[in-house]
Structure formats: structure tokens, C-alpha cells
Amino acid sequence: MARPRKDPAVKKLRGTLRKDREPKALAPIATGGIAGPMVAPVPLTPRALEHFDVIAGMLAREGRASQQFAYTVAILAQRIDQAEQLQATIVDEGRTYETTSDNGTMYRARPEVAMLSDALRHQQALLSELMLSPTAAQRIARTDTPKGNAFAGL
Incomplete structure (x- = not known):
């Protein structure tokens, strides 16, 4: 398990803050599609619509x-709804x-x-496809990667 990150304010007070190692703020991604409120493109159950x-x-x-993401979001909403229903069945039924069979009882x-x-x-x-997972958020935040070999001068 990794150590938790120290607060940048504490690093700044100690003089150990390195801006090149701090995560960047999430930059908005150009959607290239129709901006505005998303509308479900297919009929969804009330829970999936939530x-x-x-x-x-x-x-x-x-x-x-x-709106170009609407189908992907609708599929995700349906899968979350299905998972909730399946989980409820497993809790109720085991x-x-x-x-x-002829060989006896099987589980x-x-x-x-x-x-x-x-x-x-x-x-x-x-x-991950919608970049809503923590890992994807870190990938979005890291837009600048160092060029060249950092150890070339050693």
C-alpha cells in the first residue's frame, strides 16, 4: 500500500515542495459534440435513469x-441497475x-x-472510458511528461 500524499501546504512550509511532482488540476476535455444537458437516448428503468x-x-x-456520450452513459447506468438487481438476488437467495443427481448432492x-x-x-x-475512475483522472492530470533522460548528467 502506498503512503498517503503530504499536503502541499506542509511541503511549502518545509521548503520541500516540487511543483513538477504535484498533480495537475483536471483540465476540461474538448467534447467536440453537442454541449449542454445530457438526455437519455434510450428508455431506461426509473433507477437506471437516476x-x-x-x-x-x-x-x-x-x-x-x-450528448455524444449519452449512449455510453446510458449503458453504464443500465449496468449499474443490473448489478444492483443481481446483488439483491444473491443476498436473498445465496x-x-x-x-x-445420481452421484449425490452437489452445490x-x-x-x-x-x-x-x-x-x-x-x-x-x-x-474508465468516460474518464471517471481515479486512475483515469490521474492520466488526465498528467499532461506534461519530462523529455529526455533525467539521469544523463550523472
């Missing part, structure tokens, strides 16, 4: 809301079920477990 509005709001606060994983895993992986991929 998720759509939350995600669209996050993009709007970052200045990246565009992770396994019992079957009886198998419920299909919902694999479906939930797939939905969560898809959610993570879509969040």
Missing part, C-alpha cells in the same frame, strides 16, 4: 457533458444452489454470481 442523471451531472461539473454457483462479476467488470471499463 444513475444516468448522477453520471451526467458528474460530467457536467467537469465541463465534459456532451451464492450457491443445491442440485441432486453449484448461482448464475447471478457470474453475471454480477461480468456487470462489474463492464462498469469499470465504462467508467
Whole structure:
């Protein structure tokens, strides 16, 4: 586990602040599409529509809301809704079920477990695609990379 970052104000007081090592503020990404409030392009369940509005709001606060992202946000909202439903089923029914065959009693994983895993992986991929994950945010923040070999003078 990595150490937590020290506060830049503390580094400045100690004289150890290096601006080249501090994360940059997130720059707005040019959307190149239709700016303005996002509208769900497909019919969504009421819960998925709530998720759509939350995600669209996050993009709007970052200045990246565009109707061209609406289908991706709608798919993400649907997957979050599906994951919630699958999780509720797993909580109610359990992770396994019992079957009886000629060889005796067997316990198998419920299909919902694999479906939930797939939905969560898809959610993570879509969040990264929309640059809403912490890792993607760090990639956006690092726009300048040092050129050349820093150790050439040694």
C-alpha cells in the first residue's frame, strides 16, 4: 500500500515542495459534440435513469457533458441497475444452489454470481472510458511528461 500524499501546504512550509511532482488540476476535455444537458437516448428503468442523471451531472461539473456520450452513459447506468438487481438476488437467495443427481448432492454457483462479476467488470471499463475512475483522472492530470533522460548528467 502506498503512503498517503503530504499536503502541499506542509511541503511549502518545509521548503520541500516540487511543483513538477504535484498533480495537475483536471483540465476540461474538448467534447467536440453537442454541449449542454445530457438526455437519455434510450428508455431506461426509473433507477437506471437516476444513475444516468448522477453520471451526467458528474460530467457536467467537469465541463465534459456532451450528448455524444449519452449512449455510453446510458449503458453504464443500465449496468449499474443490473448489478444492483443481481446483488439483491444473491443476498436473498445465496451464492450457491443445491442440485441432486445420481452421484449425490452437489452445490453449484448461482448464475447471478457470474453475471454480477461480468456487470462489474463492464462498469469499470465504462467508467474508465468516460474518464471517471481515479486512475483515469490521474492520466488526465498528467499532461506534461519530462523529455529526455533525467539521469544523463550523472
